[in-house]
Amino acid sequence: MSKQKHKTASTNLFPKNFMWGASTASHQVEGNTYNQWTVWELQHARELANTANERLSWIPGWERFRDKAEDPENYLSGVGIKHYELYKNDFEIAEKLNLNSFRFGIEWSRIEPEEGVWNVEALRHYEDYINELAVRGIEPVLNLWHWTMPVWFTDKGGFSKRSNIMYFERFVKKLCDELPLEKVRYIITLNEPNVYASFGYATGEWPPNEKKWWKFMRVYYNLTIAHKRCYRLLKKRYPHMQVGVASQLANIQAKRPQNFLDNLAVRWMRYFWNWWFLNRIKRYQDYVGFNYYFTDYYRFGSLREMIKGKFFYRDNPHAPTNDLGWYMEPEGLHALIIRVWAHYKKPMLITENGLADSSDEHRRWWIEETIIAMERALSEGVELRGYFHWSLLDNFEWAYGWWPKFGLVDVDRKTMKRTVRPSAKFYADQIDRNS
Numbered sequence: 001m002s003k004q005k006h007k008t009a010s011t012n013l014f015p016k017n018f019m020w021g022a023s024t025a026s027h028q029v030e031g032n033t034y035n036q037w038t039v040w041e042l043q044h045a046r047e048l049a050n051t052a053n054e055r056l057s058w059i060p061g062w063e064r065f066r067d068k069a070e071d072p073e074n075y076l077s078g079v080g081i082k083h084y085e086l087y088k089n090d091f092e093i094a095e096k097l098n099l100n101s102f103r104f105g106i107e108w109s110r111i112e113p114e115e116g117v118w119n120v121e122a123l124r125h126y127e128d129y130i131n132e133l134a135v136r137g138i139e140p141v142l143n144l145w146h147w148t149m150p151v152w153f154t155d156k157g158g159f160s161k162r163s164n165i166m167y168f169e170r171f172v173k174k175l176c177d178e179l180p181l182e183k184v185r186y187i188i189t190l191n192e193p194n195v196y197a198s199f200g201y202a203t204g205e206w207p208p209n210e211k212k213w214w215k216f217m218r219v220y221y222n223l224t225i226a227h228k229r230c231y232r233l234l235k236k237r238y239p240h241m242q243v244g245v246a247s248q249l250a251n252i253q254a255k256r257p258q259n260f261l262d263n264l265a266v267r268w269m270r271y272f273w274n275w276w277f278l279n280r281i282k283r284y285q286d287y288v289g290f291n292y293y294f295t296d297y298y299r300f301g302s303l304r305e306m307i308k309g310k311f312f313y314r315d316n317p318h319a320p321t322n323d324l325g326w327y328m329e330p331e332g333l334h335a336l337i338i339r340v341w342a343h344y345k346k347p348m349l350i351t352e353n354g355l356a357d358s359s360d361e362h363r364r365w366w367i368e369e370t371i372i373a374m375e376r377a378l379s380e381g382v383e384l385r386g387y388f389h390w391s392l393l394d395n396f397e398w399a400y401g402w403w404p405k406f407g408l409v410d411v412d413r414k415t416m417k418r419t420v421r422p423s424a425k426f427y428a429d430q431i432d433r434n435s
């Protein structure tokens with residue numbers, strides 16, 4: 001009988017300075033933000049609540065969430081989880097969980113609430129925030145854009161107009177002038193441009209609810225320009241800074257591995273979803289940052305399906321799924337890391353990874369498989385520098401609202417009490433073992 005009780009990462013392949021962290025995003029945790037998402041939430045809360053059952057009843061175990069999802073309050077970010085005020089307390093929790101790094105966002109709409117008007121208090125807040133992380137020995141990983149923008153900027157057309165990019169650049173310059181960025185080694189300019197452009201401009205589910213392919217392409221392209229300009233700007237000011245993006249990459253596979261057409265669909269989807277953006281900024285990134293949530297299996301349509309316009313589609317196993325009904329294959333991370341490495345040969349950061357799991361039933365398993373996947377990849381010689389679990393705390397999950405729970409730490413929004421979930425303790429132990 002094997003002496004090993006269960007699969008835990010044990011051979012120490014993780015580099016000494018490996019970044020073990022967790023991620024957050026300003027709008028999802030801070031509270032009292034005022035940006036284009038806040039406005040959208042207020043306009044759509046009722047409709048989202050009224051249509052919740054119709055849209056989401058396919059989710060296994062839906063009855064557990066239905067009441068919450070049918071309450072309009074669920075769709076308002078409101079006071080958030082008061083991370084803006086309670087950040088020191090939250091860093092203390094991060095420290096207790098052995099995290100040596102932390103990914104967070106700066107809310108542009110706070111810093112520049114009106115065009116060209118800078119909020120000094122907000123700037124001081126983020127200065128204290130970065131200093132506080134540094135004092136605690138937690139490496140700050142700063143994300144400049146996580147989909148939310150000042151209302152004046154989106155009123156001008158946001159990133160759909162190339163001439164607007166200069167406003168984003170000006171914001172980044174301001175941060176360079178005002179914040180102790182010499183303490184920040186890693187910067188993420190943009191979070192998931194592919195997701196933002198798709199949901200905002202192609203499927204039309206998110207603000208600004210447009211469904212125009214040409215606009216989608218324009219926004220997506222303009223975001224490559226925005227990134228490149230910020231890259232140059234930041235590197236000029238801080239040559240040693242490591243600058244990259246947090247792209248959403250999926251482990252895309254053929255449903256029928258030997259099927260030529262399924263493999264054709266895979267090639268196209270990998271190019272369109274995973275590589276298009278990263279190829280464009282190839283020479284403007286010091287590391288490849290990516291968020292991993294999905295392994296997706298693609299199948300080419302039958303003749304009948306093609307006549308109906310369904311050329312190829314996702315056909316995933318039905319189990320196991322998380323609270324949002326997303327198929328879970330944490331071990332798919334290994335294949336993805338290897339593929340990213342083969343493409344770019346650059347150091348990598350897993351900038352987000354996690355699951356909605358309110359009863360904390362699967363999270364420990366997910367973390368365990370994830371660590372093993374990273375370990376396997378490291379054993380093959382890739383340069384993986386860090387892992388950031390999504391998320392440290394339960395937070396506002398965009399158009400789904402508050403009911404999905406992604407946190408290592410549970411948050412009671414009435415009392416704002418934080419409670420560490422058992423899986424978080426497991427993560428903390430794993431960090432300890434592997435450090």
Ligand code: BGC
Binds near residue numbers: 398406
């Ligand atoms: C986003 C997060 C989001 C998470 C879970 C990522 O795509 O960057 O903001 O909460 O996925 O859906």
